[in-house]
Every structure is written in C-alpha cells, then in structure tokens.
Amino acid sequence: MxxxxxxxxxxxxxxxxxxxxxxxxxxxxxxxxxxxxxxxxxxxxxxxxxxxxxxxxxxxxxxxxxxxxxxxxxxxxxxxxxxxxxxxxxxxxxxxxxxxxxxxxxxxxxxxxxxxxxxxxxxxxxxxxxxxxxxxxxxxxxxxxxxxxxxxxxxxxxxxxxxxxxxxxxxxxxKPFGHDLASARALNHTVERVFPSDSVFRIDHYLGKETVQNLLALRFANQLFEPVWNSHYVDHVQITMAEDIGIAGRAGYYDGIGAARDVIQNHLLQLAALTAMEQPNSFAANALRTEKEKVLAAVALPDDLAAATARGQYSAGWQGSEKVIGYLQEDGIDPASTTETYAAMKLEFHTRRWAGVPFYLRTGKRLGKRLTEIAVIFKRAPHLPFADTATEELGQNAIVIRVQPDEGTTIRFGSKVPGANSMEVRDVTMDFGYGAAFTESSPEAYERLILDVLLGDPPLFPRHEEVELSWQILDPVERFWARKGRPEAYEAGTWGPSSADKMMERDGRQWRMP
Incomplete structure (x- = not known):
C-alpha cells in the first residue's frame, strides 16, 4: 500500500x-x-x-x-x-x-x-x-x-x-442540529459550504452504544426474529428514554429546548428508524443511511395531536428518599417557563412492514428510574386452548432491547407454572446481558464514535437528510404545543403526566413499567 x-x-x-x-x-x-x-x-x-x-x-x-x-x-x-x-x-x-x-x-x-x-x-x-x-x-x-x-x-x-x-x-x-427544520437547513448549509458532506460527522452518542448496534445484529443475523418483525405479529412498539435526574445545572441550554427537541428529534427517532427500517444491502454508510432515510420519510403523525401526544413539566416530589424541587424552582429557570421536561408521542410508519402498528416514543426527566429501552410488544395468540383462569396472569410476548444502564435483551413469553395440578400459564423472562455473556469490555460510546471519525467510517453518523426528516416529524407537534400554554405538571419520581397514560388508554394499551 x-x-x-x-x-x-x-x-x-x-x-x-x-x-x-x-x-x-x-x-x-x-x-x-x-x-x-x-x-x-x-x-x-x-x-x-x-x-x-x-x-x-x-x-x-x-x-x-x-x-x-x-x-x-x-x-x-x-x-x-x-x-x-x-x-x-x-x-x-x-x-x-x-x-x-x-x-x-x-x-x-x-x-x-x-x-x-x-x-x-x-x-x-x-x-x-x-x-x-x-x-x-x-x-x-x-x-x-x-x-x-x-x-x-x-x-x-x-x-x-x-x-x-x-x-x-x-x-x-x-447536537442539537438546529431548533427546527428551517434552522437545521441553515446550519447544514453553513457547515457544508466549508466542509464536503462526507467530511461532516454529526455526533449522536446513542448510536455509538453497543446495544443500539446489536439491534441490527439481532434483527438481521437471526432468522428467529426477522420473520415476525412486522405488522402480522407486532402489536406496537414502545421506545423510552427515562432519566431520574433534573436539568443538572443546564438551565441555559435546556430552557426553551425541552424534552422533545433534546431527545425525541435525535435519539428516539434514530432508535425508531433502526427498529423499523428494511434490511440494507450492506452495512456500508450509504446503504445503512438510505434505509433509515426511507423509513423516516414514511412516518405519519395522527390527525388528532391532542390525543396522540403528551407533555409535562416536573414539580417537586421525592426521587427515591430525596426530596427534590420542581423545574420552575431550578436555578436559572423562568417561573413562567412553558418548556416541557416530559414528551410522548405516537407515530406510524406507512410501509408494507409496519402498516397499522403504532410506535410510542416517550422521554422525561425526574422519572421513576434511569433507563433507555426499545420494547417490541407482540399480538396475543389468536386462539388459547386453555381455560380463562389458566391464562389470566399472561401478558403479551415482548422483546425488550435495553440500551442503558444494563445493556442487553430480554424476551418475555408464557410458561406453565411448575407443580400446578392444572394448566396455569404465567409470564417468564429470558435475559441476555452483555456483561455476563462477553469477556470483552464494551467501549464507551464516545470512544467508538471518535475512533470512527478518525478512521473516516461514517455509518453511525446521520446525514443532513436524516436530520431534516426528523425535524419534519417533530415540527408540527412543537407548533401544536406552542398553542397549548403550560405543560401538565407531574410529580418528580413518578412516570410522567396523566395525559401520557390517557394517550395509551385510548388505544387500549398501557406503558411498560420497568
């Protein structure tokens, strides 16, 4: 060479x-x-x-x-x-x-x-x-x-x-790559006027996490999962990023940005795209990015945003055994601020694979615990040849990809309760954890991403097309919320505002409680 x-x-x-x-x-x-x-x-x-x-x-x-x-x-x-x-x-x-x-x-x-x-x-x-x-x-x-x-x-x-x-x-x-679609386009124009597009690396540290990348392996390297990864078998998908901390002294950055712009526009829509996209021809940068862009372009928001979105702002409460203040009492926050610290939304992908399957995205601060996960919830079996009392504790099958803090994958399915004289079926879980399965240490996300930059290896970095498509999804929601005034209050240490639960209840579903 x-x-x-x-x-x-x-x-x-x-x-x-x-x-x-x-x-x-x-x-x-x-x-x-x-x-x-x-x-x-x-x-x-x-x-x-x-x-x-x-x-x-x-x-x-x-x-x-x-x-x-x-x-x-x-x-x-x-x-x-x-x-x-x-x-x-x-x-x-x-x-x-x-x-x-x-x-x-x-x-x-x-x-x-x-x-x-x-x-x-x-x-x-x-x-x-x-x-x-x-x-x-x-x-x-x-x-x-x-x-x-x-x-x-x-x-x-x-x-x-x-x-x-x-x-x-x-x-x-x-990030943030802009504040809305117009500012994102202006920002991309500014940067790409000086640097060629293939020399611009937009960092989303979530895409450097091993479990996010393992989602691609789980989907496309295993015949066990890919045949049921579609609307014939999947009831809905929940993608959650929950934090148990407040704004942690970041008032100058966070106020006016909010949970949706801070997390949904980048992290959660990227996770949704990786969950929903079709198999790329290869894992070369262009092939992977093309499939993500295609599926983001197929996103549709419900007509009734009042019923399909929720936003909240944490108030004082208990985080574990610690009494904590509300968002409006944080240093540097305007007492009249309408910035949301919790955001949830429902969207659908208008593709052959996912037609009719809702994806529910939620994120928030001062929630019950810190976690990020992708939960694929399956439809119930069309026929259960058991008495109703035998399956009353049986839920829906699920595959849960844990991004943090305990990286791994959990599969939930029904199993007979041992020792029972009659058939009784109850949910059990089968768990894979990175720490237990591999002796190799997992690099921190920024290690992987910095090294990829120095190598010129771009598959994990979104192009400006992905960024703009994400803003096209979020902008209508932000405009709708801007007309609604103050977000609903929710007590610190809980799992968000009641409007988020009502959003799921209208569809006959409920949020996972990790």
Missing part, C-alpha cells in the same frame, strides 16, 4: 482480510473547540485517553484545545490529566499518559479572534511536522450551534479546512 493511501487514512490494519484485527487510526491531529465544557471534561477527554490506552490511536496523535481561558500548554495538560483520572474507563498508566501529554497544545482565543486562529494554524502545522500527523485534522465543535458559522468561517479563512491531495480534514458537530 502506498504511503499516500496510508496518509489519507486508509489504514492497512483496517483493510486486512482478518476483520478481527483492531481498527487503529492513522496519523492525525484533533482540534477541540469547547474543550473547557462539561462534555469535553466528562466524556471526550477520557475517551481519547482510553483509545490511546487501548492502542487505537497513532503514536503521533496530537490534541489542540481552543478556548478563552488564559492557559498555557502545561495548564491544559493538567486539566486533561484531571479529566482522565476522574473519567477514564481503562486503568491509568503513566507511560500512556506521558506519551499522550507530549502531543497536547492549547490556544487561547475567542471564535471571532483572527489572531487566535492564525496561532491555531501555526500550532497545527508545527505539530504536523513534529508528530508526523500526515496533515490529517479533525475539528471537534463541542460548542453551541450559534457558533458553528463563525468557527467554520475562521477555519476556511486561515486555510485549515482545506485538505491536500494526501490528507483529510473532517468536522464533528454535536
């Missing part, structure tokens, strides 16, 4: 015939904007150390932080060190840290500071020579969307966005 192909990121280990070999990033550098924020400290910096500790970063990897703080390289190194010691998932090894620290640099400045970006350019070129980064640079924009345009324009002005024939430049952007 030519040195040029290696420099452009064509990693010989990754292209080897033995796919069990680890994927190791080629020579590269990362520039991180927003490096002083919580996301960087708690997730990104520990993930970079863990990748290095696993031997998945190149020997000359370098990281440049950019922020307003008046730090030098040593100050930045101490910040990274503290973040690594607090958040790394792999054991701390001094030799790994020293090697990583040798490639750390920091540039002080604001996003509209030409001189700071000129200094950034100098540092990147200098590191490229010193560390052998091959001219390959990934720019991580862990900043508010309002800053994307300024940062991209600065990178274009100083020539950092432009690759050479033997190098690549990529940009990583965090």
């Amino acid at each position: 030519s040195p040029a192909r290696v420099a452009r990121g064509h990693n010989p280990l990754r292209e080897a015939d033995d796919r069990r070999l680890p994927r190791i990033a080629g020579p590269c550098c990362m520039v991180m904007f927003g490096v002083t924020g919580d996301l960087a400290r708690k997730k990104l910096l520990p993930a970079i150390y863990d990748l290095s500790n696993r031997g998945l970063l190149p020997p000359g990897f370098c990281l440049v932080g950019f922020a307003r703080r008046d730090w030098d390289d040593q100050d930045f190194s101490k910040i990274v060190y503290d973040a690594v010691r607090a958040g790394a998932r792999t054991p701390f090894r001094e030799e790994v840290w020293r090697h990583l620290a040798d490639g750390l640099r920091f540039v002080t400045g604001t996003f509209d500071d030409d001189a700071a970006f000129d200094e950034l350019t100098r540092q990147v070129h200098e590191l490229n020579e010193e560390r052998g980064a091959g001219g390959n640079v990934a720019f991580y924009l862990s900043v508010p969307p309002s800053a994307f345009s300024t940062v991209c324009n600065q990178l274009e002005r100083c020539g950092l966005s432009e690759p050479t024939d033997d190098s690549w430049r990529r940009v990583v952007i965090e």
Whole structure:
C-alpha cells in the first residue's frame, strides 16, 4: 500500500482480510473547540485517553484545545490529566499518559479572534511536522450551534479546512442540529459550504452504544426474529428514554429546548428508524443511511395531536428518599417557563412492514428510574386452548432491547407454572446481558464514535437528510404545543403526566413499567 493511501487514512490494519484485527487510526491531529465544557471534561477527554490506552490511536496523535481561558500548554495538560483520572474507563498508566501529554497544545482565543486562529494554524502545522500527523485534522465543535458559522468561517479563512491531495480534514458537530427544520437547513448549509458532506460527522452518542448496534445484529443475523418483525405479529412498539435526574445545572441550554427537541428529534427517532427500517444491502454508510432515510420519510403523525401526544413539566416530589424541587424552582429557570421536561408521542410508519402498528416514543426527566429501552410488544395468540383462569396472569410476548444502564435483551413469553395440578400459564423472562455473556469490555460510546471519525467510517453518523426528516416529524407537534400554554405538571419520581397514560388508554394499551 502506498504511503499516500496510508496518509489519507486508509489504514492497512483496517483493510486486512482478518476483520478481527483492531481498527487503529492513522496519523492525525484533533482540534477541540469547547474543550473547557462539561462534555469535553466528562466524556471526550477520557475517551481519547482510553483509545490511546487501548492502542487505537497513532503514536503521533496530537490534541489542540481552543478556548478563552488564559492557559498555557502545561495548564491544559493538567486539566486533561484531571479529566482522565476522574473519567477514564481503562486503568491509568503513566507511560500512556506521558506519551499522550507530549502531543497536547492549547490556544487561547475567542471564535471571532483572527489572531487566535492564525496561532491555531501555526500550532497545527508545527505539530504536523513534529508528530508526523500526515496533515490529517479533525475539528471537534463541542460548542453551541450559534457558533458553528463563525468557527467554520475562521477555519476556511486561515486555510485549515482545506485538505491536500494526501490528507483529510473532517468536522464533528454535536447536537442539537438546529431548533427546527428551517434552522437545521441553515446550519447544514453553513457547515457544508466549508466542509464536503462526507467530511461532516454529526455526533449522536446513542448510536455509538453497543446495544443500539446489536439491534441490527439481532434483527438481521437471526432468522428467529426477522420473520415476525412486522405488522402480522407486532402489536406496537414502545421506545423510552427515562432519566431520574433534573436539568443538572443546564438551565441555559435546556430552557426553551425541552424534552422533545433534546431527545425525541435525535435519539428516539434514530432508535425508531433502526427498529423499523428494511434490511440494507450492506452495512456500508450509504446503504445503512438510505434505509433509515426511507423509513423516516414514511412516518405519519395522527390527525388528532391532542390525543396522540403528551407533555409535562416536573414539580417537586421525592426521587427515591430525596426530596427534590420542581423545574420552575431550578436555578436559572423562568417561573413562567412553558418548556416541557416530559414528551410522548405516537407515530406510524406507512410501509408494507409496519402498516397499522403504532410506535410510542416517550422521554422525561425526574422519572421513576434511569433507563433507555426499545420494547417490541407482540399480538396475543389468536386462539388459547386453555381455560380463562389458566391464562389470566399472561401478558403479551415482548422483546425488550435495553440500551442503558444494563445493556442487553430480554424476551418475555408464557410458561406453565411448575407443580400446578392444572394448566396455569404465567409470564417468564429470558435475559441476555452483555456483561455476563462477553469477556470483552464494551467501549464507551464516545470512544467508538471518535475512533470512527478518525478512521473516516461514517455509518453511525446521520446525514443532513436524516436530520431534516426528523425535524419534519417533530415540527408540527412543537407548533401544536406552542398553542397549548403550560405543560401538565407531574410529580418528580413518578412516570410522567396523566395525559401520557390517557394517550395509551385510548388505544387500549398501557406503558411498560420497568
């Protein structure tokens, strides 16, 4: 393989015939904007150390932080060190840290500071020579969307966005990808004017979780499941992301955004698309993205949004044994805020596979427990040759994919109660847990996604078409809610507002109680 192909990121280990070999990033550098924020400290910096500790970063990897703080390289190194010691998932090894620290640099400045970006350019070129980064640079924009345009324009002005024939430049952007369809389109135009669409990586950390990816394996690698994964057998699907915490000091971000924009538009609609899509021809990026886009384009909302949606706002209550305040009493929240902390909606996919099967999506803060799951609930057997009393405790069969916190899959089915003189059938569960089934440690989502960026491997990153389709689904709901005034209050520590239960009861169903 030519040195040029290696420099452009064509990693010989990754292209080897033995796919069990680890994927190791080629020579590269990362520039991180927003490096002083919580996301960087708690997730990104520990993930970079863990990748290095696993031997998945190149020997000359370098990281440049950019922020307003008046730090030098040593100050930045101490910040990274503290973040690594607090958040790394792999054991701390001094030799790994020293090697990583040798490639750390920091540039002080604001996003509209030409001189700071000129200094950034100098540092990147200098590191490229010193560390052998091959001219390959990934720019991580862990900043508010309002800053994307300024940062991209600065990178274009100083020539950092432009690759050479033997190098690549990529940009990583965090959600939210806009506030609605119009802003998402404007944001995509801003970013893709500077970087080609195949060099733009939109991070949705849920798609890096092992269990989300295992959904594809469960569906398409097992003849046991795929034949019944359709409207002939499935009654409905529930997708839940529940949090037991409040806004955790994020009033400036969360108020005015709300649960639906924060979670449903990205995480839950992505999970719904992976659950509902047709089998791709391959797991190449274009094939996978095409099937997700096709199924998102087939989403239909019910005509009666009052009956098919619910929203709420948590009030004071008990979270376990702790008394907690309501949303309107949180620091930085306007007492008149109408931002929802709970959102639920019903939608359908107008496809041959899913015609008539409702998908129920819900998310909320200060709920009964922390969990994310996809529950595929099956229809009842058409005929039960038992007495009614024998099956009165029998529910519907279900496949539940647990995304967090206990990653795995549960299958619920009916079984005879042992020892009974007559036939008595009751629900039982069969459980698969990642931790118990595999000795390999599961990488944190950001580890997987950062490595994919450096490898130029895009299947887990949504294109702008997916983002815009998601906003097309959510925008009518947001407009409807905007006319409804204050959300319904629900007590912290419960499972949401009564309107969410009524939404299910109208359809003769009920939410799963994990």
